[in-house]
Amino acid sequence: MDIPAGHYGDTPKTITAPAIPGYNSPSIIVTYGADGTPTITYANDPTKEVKLTDVLSYTRRSSGSSNTVKPVTPDEGVIEHKVQTIATYSDKPDVEIYQLGSDNKMSMVTNRMLKHQTNWYSDATITVDGVGYYRVATNEWAKVSQAYPYQALNLHIRTYDDSDKALYKAEDVVISNETLAPSSSWITDRETYVINNTKYYRVATNKFVSADDVYVYSPVNMVVTTHANTYTTVYTAKGAAVTNRSLMNDSSWKVDSITYINGDKYYRVATNEFVKASDVDVNNMI
Secondary structure (H helix, E strand, O other), X not given: OOOOOOOOOOOOEEEXXXXXXXXXXXXXXXXXXXXXXXEEEEOOEEEEEOOOOXXXXXXXXXXXXXXXXXXXXXXXXXXXXXXXXXXXXXXXXXXXXXXXXXXXXXXXXXXXXXXXXXXXXXXXXXXXXXXEEEEEEOOEEEEHHHEEEEEEEEEEEEEOOOOOEEEEEOOOEEEEEEEEOOOOEEEEEEEEOOOOOOOEEEEEOOEEEEHHHEEEEEEEEEEEEEOOOOOEEEEOOOOOEEEEEEEOOOOEEEEEEEEEEOOEEEEEEEOOXXXXXXXXXXXXXX
């Protein structure tokens, strides 16, 4: 499968292998780091990264009989080395720790646990008896169902102006009594794919907003000047041209944000009004 180029902040791309009659096609999810480097994970388990040596397999569709072919999953009892940071849930109890025995079975550690709402370095995963585990110390494992992986970051995000934006808990539960206002700005400290298998940003303790509902920006304090020979088109945060307004030629505008829309650099000159960087000259930084 061909991996398309992308940029940090792009919506994750789901890529599915060509269809074969009678089989389920394997799918992957592609996300992009700050430098545009893609990260590829299994669509049916976004916590597991696809390695260059992995072989993606088709699985036969069930015929309704008892001879159903199970989807291909990582080998039982095989340690898969994967460095990531995980967090225990803030609204759930402390997490049990397990040890892997010589018989390839897990047994619970009785004298300590992982505190809820704590972060842990994990360097490996394993599946035992159909249950996934994260390794958090030498032969100490926590169940995948009791923690979630995330990537630490420090970004400014702003909600799109079309509606209030839903908030979710990391447990994939919508918060019914709270939303984010349109065009409101937030600082996010982590992203995760544990909710709906898509990217979400954390904006408060156990409060996450979909990456599809916000855009990443950099705050600035600067002035730009439109070109002298033409009026300048204004765009929304989603890249749509504003049809009833433009900026006069050779006029100066204060800019408070820089963002990238479909890979192009834009400056914000008003609430939900942006100009392309290529359409203006930077006058000065205030």
